[in-house]
Amino acid sequence: MATAASVGPAPSELLDRVVEEQERIFTRRQPGSAARAARARRSLAGGVTSSWQITRPQAVWLSHGRGSKVYDVDGNEYVDLHGGYGAGLAGHAHPAVVEAVREQVGRGTHFAQPTDDAIAVSEELARRFRLPLWRFTNSGTEATMDAVHLMRAYTGRDLIIKVEGCYHGHHDSVQVSVAPDADEVGPRSRPHAVASSTGIPEAIRALTLVVGFNDLGAVSALLAEHPGRVAGMIVEPIMMNAGIIPPTPGYLAGLREVLHADGALLAFDEVKTGLTVGPGGATAALGVVPDLVCLAKSVGGGLCCGAVGGTAELMGFVADGGYEMVGTFNGNPLTLAAMRAVLEHVAVPEAYERIATHRRTVADRVREAIEDHGLVARVVAVGAKGCVTFSAAPVTDYRDFLAVDDRYNHAHWLFQHNGGVFLPPWGKTEQWLISVQHDEEDIARFTANFERFARCVGDL
Numbered sequence: 001m002a003t004a005a006s007v008g009p010a011p012s013e014l015l016d017r018v019v020e021e022q023e024r025i026f027t028r029r030q031p032g033s034a035a036r037a038a039r040a041r042r043s044l045a046g047g048v049t050s051s052w053q054i055t056r057p058q059a060v061w062l063s064h065g066r067g068s069k070v071y072d073v074d075g076n077e078y079v080d081l082h083g084g085y086g087a088g089l090a091g092h093a094h095p096a097v098v099e100a101v102r103e104q105v106g107r108g109t110h111f112a113q114p115t116d117d118a119i120a121v122s123e124e125l126a127r128r129f130r131l132p133l134w135r136f137t138n139s140g141t142e143a144t145m146d147a148v149h150l151m152r153a154y155t156g157r158d159l160i161i162k163v164e165g166c167y168h169g170h171h172d173s174v175q176v177s178v179a180p181d182a183d184e185v186g187p188r189s190r191p192h193a194v195a196s197s198t199g200i201p202e203a204i205r206a207l208t209l210v211v212g213f214n215d216l217g218a219v220s221a222l223l224a225e226h227p228g229r230v231a232g233m234i235v236e237p238i239m240m241n242a243g244i245i246p247p248t249p250g251y252l253a254g255l256r257e258v259l260h261a262d263g264a265l266l267a268f269d270e271v272k273t274g275l276t277v278g279p280g281g282a283t284a285a286l287g288v289v290p291d292l293v294c295l296a297k298s299v300g301g302g303l304c305c306g307a308v309g310g311t312a313e314l315m316g317f318v319a320d321g322g323y324e325m326v327g328t329f330n331g332n333p334l335t336l337a338a339m340r341a342v343l344e345h346v347a348v349p350e351a352y353e354r355i356a357t358h359r360r361t362v363a364d365r366v367r368e369a370i371e372d373h374g375l376v377a378r379v380v381a382v383g384a385k386g387c388v389t390f391s392a393a394p395v396t397d398y399r400d401f402l403a404v405d406d407r408y409n410h411a412h413w414l415f416q417h418n419g420g421v422f423l424p425p426w427g428k429t430e431q432w433l434i435s436v437q438h439d440e441e442d443i444a445r446f447t448a449n450f451e452r453f454a455r456c457v458g459d460l
C-alpha cells in the first residue's frame with residue numbers, strides 16, 4: 001500500500017518549489033531593479049552591460065559599495081561575496097586604493113607613456129610570481145590573448161591545447177569547449193573541441209586541441225600525435241570556472257615537463273587565482289613556475305587591469321620586437337596606481353592571515369551544516385575563494401562537474417541573497433571571494449544563511 005510520503009511530490013519537485021518561493025521573495029525585494037531593467041532594455045542590449053549579467057530572476061542594480069558591503073537601488077544591504085567575479089579582493093573603497101587613484105586622477109589619467117608605478121608594479125610582480133619580465137593589459141581576455149599570440153609567435157607553431165571547462169576570456173582561440181553540453185563533449189579521453197560562442201571561425205576552432213583537467217596522459221598523447229606542431233598549453237593552475245577544481249599532485253609539473261620536451265610552452269591563466277589564492281598566486285603556492293603567467297581581476301583593486309609575466313627568453317622576444325605587445329591603455333596610470341596600492345597595502349601578509357581565519361570558519365560551519373542536514377555536498381576552499389559543490393564525490397574535471405544539479409546552487413544563491421549576502425549569480429560555476437575588508441559578522445551572516453538553506457533543502 002502506498003504511504004502518504006510515497007504519493008507526495010518527489011524531492012526534485014520540492015526543490016523546484018523552494019526555488020519558486022525564494023524567487024518570489026527575491027522579486028518582492030527588488031522593485032527598483034525591475035523598473036530599471038524595463039527601462040534599460042530600450043537602450044542597453046538585453047538591459048545589461050555584459051551578457052552574463054542577465055540572470056534569473058533578474059539582474060540586481062547596485063547603487064554603491066563600501067568596505068565589505070554593497071547596496072542595491074532598493075536600499076538593501078548585502079555582504080559582498082560576489083566580489084565582481086573575483087576582482088574584489090580589496091573590498092570596496094579601500095582607503096589605500098582610493099587615495100592612490102584620487103592622487104593620480106589629479107595628475108592625469110592617461111598618457112600612453114610609462115610612469116614610475118609601472119616599474120614598482122613589475123618589480124613586485126616579478127618577485128612574487130618568480131618571472132622576471134612583465135607587460136600590462138586592460139583585461140584578463142587581453143592577457144590570455146597576448147599569451148596565446150606570444151606562444152605561437154615564439155615557437156612558430158599554430159596549435160594550442162586548452163582544458164575542457166576552462167574559461168580564459170572571450171577571444172577566438174580560447175572560446176572553445178568552455179561549457180559544452182553533455183551531448184557535445186565526446187569521449188572523456190579525447191574531448192571534442194566545441195566552439196563556445198557564435199562568431200568563432202571554424203579554421204580557428206580547429207587550431208585548439210582540448211583535454212580534460214588533471215589528464216596528463218591526454219596532453220602527452222596530443223603532443224605525440226602532432227609532434228613539433230603545438231605552440232603551447234594554456235591552463236588555470238586551479239580550475240575556477242567549474243566551481244573550484246584543484247590540480248592532482250604532479251599534474252602541473254608534469255605538464256611543464258611534457259610540453260617542454262616537445263619544444264612547447266606552458267601558460268598559467270591566473271586571472272581568477274592570482275592574488276586571491278596567495279601573495280604569489282598559484283604559481284608560488286604550488287611551486288610550479290610556467291613560461292607565462294596571465295593576471296587580471298584582483299590585482300587591480302577594482303579597476304580594469306591585466307598583466308602578463310614571462311621568462312627572460314620569452315619576454316625577451318617581446319623586448320626585441322619578435323612579438324609586438326601593444327595597446328593604447330596598456331600601463332594606464334590610474335590602473336597602475338591602483339595595482340601598486342594593492343601590492344603594497346592590500347595583498348599583504350596580515351590580510352592573508354585574516355582571510356585564512358575566515359576561510360576556515362566558513363569551511364567548518366558549512367561542512368557541519370552539510371553533515372547535520374544530510375546534504376549531498378562538499379565545500380572546496382582555497383585562499384580567499386570557496387564554493388559548495390553539490391556532489392557526493394570530489395569533482396576532478398569538467399565531466400564530473402557536468403553531472404552536478406545546478407538547481408541546488410541557484411536555491412543556495414537565493415537563500416543567501418534574500419538573507420543579505422551577495423554571491424555570484426552563476427552559482428554552479430562561480431565561487432565566493434572573501435575580501436581583506438570582511439569581518440566575523442559578515443562571515444556569520446553567510447554561515448547562518450547556509451544553515452537555514454541546508455535545513456530547508458536537507459529535509460526535502
Ligand SMILES: Cc1ncc(COP(=O)(O)O)c(C=O)c1O
Pocket residue numbers: 085139140141142144167168169170236241269270271272296297
Ligand atoms: C580564468 C579567467 N581567465 C580570463 C578571464 C577573462 O577576464 P576578463 O573578463 O577580465 O576579460 C576570466 C574572466 O572571468 C577568467 O575567469
